[in-house]
Amino acid sequence: MSDIPVRLEGITKSFLGVQVLRGVDLELRAGEVHALMGENGAGKSTLLKVLAGVHKPDTGRVLLDGEEVSFSAPRDAQAAGIAIIHQELNLLPHRTVAENVFLGREPVKRGQVDRRAMEAETRRLLEWLGEDGIAADAEVVRLSVAQRQVVEIVKALSTDAKVLAMDEPTAALADHEVELLYDLVKRLRERGMAILYVSHRMREVFDLSQRITVLKDGAFVTCVETAEITSDQLVRHMVGRSLDALYPDRSSAAGEVRLALKNAGNGRVRDVSLEVRAGEIVGLAGLQGSGRSAIARAVWGVQPFTSGVLELDGKPVRIGNPRTAVRKGIGYVTEDRKGEGLALSQSVRDNALLVRRAALRGSAARKHTDLAELLKSVNVVSRGQHQEVRYLSGGNQQKVVLGKWLAVRPRVLVVDEPTRGIDVGAKQAVYRLLRDLAADGMAILMISSELPELIGMSDRIVVMHEGAVAGELPAGASEEAVMGLATGHGIGEVA
Amino acid sequence: MSVVQEKVPVARRAQPAGGRRFAFTPTVTVYLALAALLVVGSVLVAVDGGVLLDQGGILNILTRSTVLGLVAVGQTMVIVTGSLDLSVAYLIGLCSLVAAETMAGQGSMVFPGVALALAVAAAVGLVNGLVITVLKANAFIATLGVALILRGWLEHNYTGPAGSVPRSFQHLGYDRIGPVPVAALLMLLIAAGAWWYMRRTRPGYHMYAVGGDIEVARLSGVRTSRTIVTAHVLCALMAGLAGVFLASRLGSGAPYVGTDAGYDLESIAAVVLGGAALAGGRGGVVGTLGGVLILATLDTIFDDLAVDPFFKDVVRGVVLIVAVALYARRKLTSGRAS
Ligand SMILES: Nc1ncnc2c1ncn2[C@@H]1O[C@H](COP(=O)(O)OP(=O)(O)OP(=O)(O)O)[C@@H](O)[C@H]1O
Ligand SMILES: [Mg+2]
Numbered sequence: 001m002s003d004i005p006v007r008l009e010g011i012t013k014s015f016l017g018v019q020v021l022r023g024v025d026l027e028l029r030a031g032e033v034h035a036l037m038g039e040n041g042a043g044k045s046t047l048l049k050v051l052a053g054v055h056k057p058d059t060g061r062v063l064l065d066g067e068e069v070s071f072s073a074p075r076d077a078q079a080a081g082i083a084i085i086h087q088e089l090n091l092l093p094h095r096t097v098a099e100n101v102f103l104g105r106e107p108v109k110r111g112q113v114d115r116r117a118m119e120a121e122t123r124r125l126l127e128w129l130g131e132d133g134i135a136a137d138a139e140v141v142r143l144s145v146a147q148r149q150v151v152e153i154v155k156a157l158s159t160d161a162k163v164l165a166m167d168e169p170t171a172a173l174a175d176h177e178v179e180l181l182y183d184l185v186k187r188l189r190e191r192g193m194a195i196l197y198v199s200h201r202m203r204e205v206f207d208l209s210q211r212i213t214v215l216k217d218g219a220f221v222t223c224v225e226t227a228e229i230t231s232d233q234l235v236r237h238m239v240g241r242s243l244d245a246l247y248p249d250r251s252s253a254a255g256e257v258r259l260a261l262k263n264a265g266n267g268r269v270r271d272v273s274l275e276v277r278a279g280e281i282v283g284l285a286g287l288q289g290s291g292r293s294a295i296a297r298a299v300w301g302v303q304p305f306t307s308g309v310l311e312l313d314g315k316p317v318r319i320g321n322p323r324t325a326v327r328k329g330i331g332y333v334t335e336d337r338k339g340e341g342l343a344l345s346q347s348v349r350d351n352a353l354l355v356r357r358a359a360l361r362g363s364a365a366r367k368h369t370d371l372a373e374l375l376k377s378v379n380v381v382s383r384g385q386h387q388e389v390r391y392l393s394g395g396n397q398q399k400v401v402l403g404k405w406l407a408v409r410p411r412v413l414v415v416d417e418p419t420r421g422i423d424v425g426a427k428q429a430v431y432r433l434l435r436d437l438a439a440d441g442m443a444i445l446m447i448s449s450e451l452p453e454l455i456g457m458s459d460r461i462v463v464m465h466e467g468a469v470a471g472e473l474p475a476g477a478s479e480e481a482v483m484g485l486a487t488g489h490g491i492g493e494v495a
Numbered sequence: 496m497s498v499v500q501e502k503v504p505v506a507r508r509a510q511p512a513g514g515r516r517f518a519f520t521p522t523v524t525v526y527l528a529l530a531a532l533l534v535v536g537s538v539l540v541a542v543d544g545g546v547l548l549d550q551g552g553i554l555n556i557l558t559r560s561t562v563l564g565l566v567a568v569g570q571t572m573v574i575v576t577g578s579l580d581l582s583v584a585y586l587i588g589l590c591s592l593v594a595a596e597t598m599a600g601q602g603s604m605v606f607p608g609v610a611l612a613l614a615v616a617a618a619v620g621l622v623n624g625l626v627i628t629v630l631k632a633n634a635f636i637a638t639l640g641v642a643l644i645l646r647g648w649l650e651h652n653y654t655g656p657a658g659s660v661p662r663s664f665q666h667l668g669y670d671r672i673g674p675v676p677v678a679a680l681l682m683l684l685i686a687a688g689a690w691w692y693m694r695r696t697r698p699g700y701h702m703y704a705v706g707g708d709i710e711v712a713r714l715s716g717v718r719t720s721r722t723i724v725t726a727h728v729l730c731a732l733m734a735g736l737a738g739v740f741l742a743s744r745l746g747s748g749a750p751y752v753g754t755d756a757g758y759d760l761e762s763i764a765a766v767v768l769g770g771a772a773l774a775g776g777r778g779g780v781v782g783t784l785g786g787v788l789i790l791a792t793l794d795t796i797f798d799d800l801a802v803d804p805f806f807k808d809v810v811r812g813v814v815l816i817v818a819v820a821l822y823a824r825r826k827l828t829s830g831r832a833s
Binding site: 052054073074075078079084090092094097099103104105106108111112113126157218339 | 687695696697699700701703704706710711712713714715716717718776777
């Protein structure tokens with residue numbers, strides 16, 4: 001076996017005449033983690049899809065162990081030992097974990113699918129990952145987003161691939177799960193696997209990778225040894241300029257209470273009391289499954305509270321469905337953009353105006369003259385307002401979700417993982433935007449699994465543990481303090 | 496960070512691990528509904544002075560279920576795969592004619608007749624599948640198109656029944672063991688085979704995958720086109736068998752046996768009643784058979800009560816809508832974990 005299991009040479013690809021990749025070279029060595037970085041829309045996922053046999057390159061060569069190959073379908077790439085974890089989750093919600101893991105490669109015994117072997121192997125891999133909380137025979141629809149990500153990883157592992165490409169695998173993971181993934185990636189690397197790792201998180205890239213390739217606007221910029229570059233230099237390569245402070249100053253003075261929960265509860269959370277004031281960004285921290293998203297979804301009326309009181313501007317209200325929530329001035333940026341956030345086959349414009357058209361009346365509902373400005377404020381890079389959202393890069397899709405809520409200027413905005421999959425430059429823009437909205441008097445409740453982001457942005461942090469509020473921390477609390485509460489210990493004491 | 500090693504018992508408790516508890520799945524619901532219908536029907540018929548489940552009644556229900564069962568089992572396969580087949584009704588007529596005309600009353604021609612009818616069916620299924628996968632036509636339109644072509648051919652070439660089957664072959668249509676028609680047993684056997692195929696074999700798994708999300712299936716390495724074509728061929732074969740069986744019962748082939756009974760929409764109704772999602776990815780043979788039995792029982796009850804055909808259709812329509820609404824409700828409440 002050669003040391004270069006994968007080499008891509010001069011890959012170009014265009015969609016409908018628009019060039020997305022312009023002669024990209026990439027080389028993966030056995031036993032290395034190779035980071036692929038670049039802004040949203042730079043072409044990272046497209047490059048991965050070329051490697052996965054999803055897209056055929058227009059020109060250029062794909063070499064495996066020095067031999068040129070041409071994949072006509074994903075199964076060819078799979079057979080050649082390439083496993084891909086795509087940016088969007090690719091699971092069948094109504095099939096079990098094991099069925100998903102072995103989809104397309106089900107073991108057969110005496111003419112039948114060998115369920116038992118399939119489930120045993122899935123269980124073994126889940127245990128190996130330390131994720132034995134996921135049952136091999138559970139339907140995927142019952143799993144959280146993070147658990148689904150774990151299933152994707154198991155699926156990739158089960159193929160015994162020599163090459164693993166991961167497209168933002170940590171975007172949906174909480175911190176402790178990210179650490180598990182790190183561990184896993186390191187173990188796989190030590191076994192001689194070649195790993196291509198796409199991420200927008202600097203910290204991960206520096207912790208994990210040996211080399212970094214940067215793309216910009218579909219073109220190869222540079223390939224460097226990770227040890228020989230600083231994060232500032234890296235940002236300059238990606239964005240073309242340096243960025244100043246990532247998190248904006250907390251300037252706004254908090255006004256009156258906009259959203260208040262008093263002993264609110266439902267099947268997933270209990271006895272939750274918290275307040276969000278106008279002008280304030282309140283962070284909601286906790287482990288996956290601790291009830292963070294459940295609170296968000298209850299406030300938004302998807303799975304309403306069944307006990308306690310929800311007050312808006314000091315008046316108790318009942319919110320039984322999202323429509324009522326929207327009418328009352330509550331916005332919710334979902335963590336599941338593909339499932340709940342976007343109508344994928346509709347245009348950027350229709351998506352951005354969706355809430356406005358549904359919630360407002362008369363001329364306000366029809367207004368769209370400010371759309372360009374709106375999309376610009378969230379930095380959407382698209383081929384125009386009429387492009388179908390499904391063809392946008394992942395990060396740009398996320399920005400459209402944000403945009404659709406800003407189109408109605410809610411008074412209370414709940415954001416669940418708002419920067420998932422967004423590049424550094426755009427992240428900074430989103431942080432600024434959220435802060436500006438707060439300064440304008442919006443009350444913002446922010447959920448994020450990225451602790452630095454949560455701490456950098458929040459005026460206060462409410463920490464959840466096992467479906468209840470474990471405590472509240474002031475701005476600038478330490479990561480240890482947050483994790484201490486989130487894991488059920490006291491502040492700062494961590495097992 | 497040492498936090499990492501922390502076990503997270505919450506996550507475990509908050510997300511049910513998905514074991515198989517008893518639940519009101521559509522399949523369970525449909526059989527409960529069937530039982531309820533039999534009870535209510537028996538009472539109604541008794542009030543009217545008859546008996547629903549006497550020998551004749553059972554025979555009636557099972558005979559009605561045989562043809563619809565065959566067609567609906569085939570339809571289940573295409574619907575689970577995320578497709579649809581509107582051409583089955585004309586195909587049934589065509590196959591009954593092919594079988595009866597080939598046999599032409601001769602006992603020695605039974606096998607060639609059946610084989611030819613099934614070959615024609617498979618060919619039509621293949622065309623359906625290829626139009627959908629290669630020409631990328633929507634399944635609804637593609638199979639409607641094929642249905643129209645078949646109709647044109649039938650109208651041009653036939654004005655009424657044609658061909659005849661030998662007496663020996665009529666046994667298939669009329670023999671029974673006690674109150675149970677042999678053909679119904681054969682249908683159940685075939686349904687069992689279909690169940691095994693869908694739930695136990697790899698191509699069957701792939702049907703669910705393709706119907707669940709074709710893109711996910713493709714990215715996972717499933718041969719999606721092959722799966723769709725296979726489903727259509729199998730569905731057409733079932734329709735072909737139904738045609739052959741009808742020829743055996745009628746003694747000849749008839750161009751409109753399939754359409755007169757509305758087996759196209761009726762089979763789709765049975766599948767949906769059985770809990771399948773029209774969008775694909777969910778459903779199964781067991782549920783479908785429940786749906787078939789409900790429809791057949793309803794018909795038998797109405798016959799016994801001699802109700803007006805208009806009322807009959809209204810009730811069937813209501814049953815279908817109520818069923819689908821119930822399943823939709825279940826889907827909402829069991830939605831997603833946070
Ligand atoms: N199937 C497609 N049809 C048309 N355009 C496409 C298609 N797939 C991707 N594109 C376009 O190609 C460009 C690169 O997209 P890609 O998804 O590769 O970006 P990315 O680097 O992965 O970005 P992100 O960080 O946001 O995930 C984008 O402008 C996108 O709109
Ligand atoms: Mg991408």
